[in-house]
Amino acid sequence: MTWSEIAPLLWEGAQETLYMLGVSTALTAIGGLLVGVLLVLTDRDGLLPAWPLHVVLGLIVNIGRSLPFIILLVAIIPFTRALVGTTIGTEAAIVPLTVGAIPFFARMVETALREVDRSVVAAATAMGASRREIVVKVLLREARPGLVSGLTITVVALVGYSAMAGVVGGGGLGDLAIRYGYQRFEDEVMLATVAVLILFVQLVQVLGDLIARRLSHR
Structure with missing residues (x-):
C-alpha cells in the first residue's frame, strides 16, 4: 500500500482509538477513584471501618487485575451486548x-492515598474536619501527584488494551493492524500503526509526568 x-x-x-481512550479514561478515573477511596476508608484503621466490605472490595479488585485483558474481553461479551447492544466497534x-x-x-x-502523611489527617481531625472534608480537602488534595501518576500509568495500559480490542473487531488502530497489517500481510500498515501507538504512549507519559x-510540592 x-x-x-x-x-x-x-x-x-x-x-x-482516541475516542475509546477518552471515554474509558473518564469512566475509569471516576470508578477507580470511588473504589480506591472506599478501600482506604473501610480498612480497619480507616475513617469508616467496615472490614467485611473492605475484604469484598479487595477481592473484586484482585480478581479484576488478575484476568488477562484478552480473556476479560471475551468473558464479558454478554454483558457488553446487554449494555450497548453490540460486541463490535468502539x-x-x-x-x-x-x-x-x-x-x-x-x-x-x-496506594497514593496511603502515602499521605498521617499527621496531616490527624491535624485535620483535631481541628474538627468532617470525614468528607478530610477525604476531599486532605487525602485527595495531598495525593494529587500520586493520583495523576497512577492515572498516567493506567492510560498507557489502556492504549495497549485498546490495541488488543482490535482482535474482536473493537475498532481503532488495533483493528487496523489486524485487518491490514496481519491478515493482508501489509507490513507498512503494521509499522505505521505501531509508530502511532508509541507516539500516543509517549505523549501521555510526558503530559502525565x-x-x-x-x-507536587515536595
Whole structure:
C-alpha cells in the first residue's frame, strides 16, 4: 500500500482509538477513584471501618487485575451486548476497557492515598474536619501527584488494551493492524500503526509526568 492509502486509514484508526481512550479514561478515573477511596476508608484503621466490605472490595479488585485483558474481553461479551447492544466497534470496546482498567486504577488510588502523611489527617481531625472534608480537602488534595501518576500509568495500559480490542473487531488502530497489517500481510500498515501507538504512549507519559511535577510540592 502507498502512503496516500495508509494515511486515511491511520487517521480514522487514530480517531477511534482516541475516542475509546477518552471515554474509558473518564469512566475509569471516576470508578477507580470511588473504589480506591472506599478501600482506604473501610480498612480497619480507616475513617469508616467496615472490614467485611473492605475484604469484598479487595477481592473484586484482585480478581479484576488478575484476568488477562484478552480473556476479560471475551468473558464479558454478554454483558457488553446487554449494555450497548453490540460486541463490535468502539462503543462495545469501551465496556471491557473500562471494566479492565477500574481495578487497576483503584489500587493506584489506594496506594497514593496511603502515602499521605498521617499527621496531616490527624491535624485535620483535631481541628474538627468532617470525614468528607478530610477525604476531599486532605487525602485527595495531598495525593494529587500520586493520583495523576497512577492515572498516567493506567492510560498507557489502556492504549495497549485498546490495541488488543482490535482482535474482536473493537475498532481503532488495533483493528487496523489486524485487518491490514496481519491478515493482508501489509507490513507498512503494521509499522505505521505501531509508530502511532508509541507516539500516543509517549505523549501521555510526558503530559502525565509534567502535571504530576506541577502538583507536587515536595
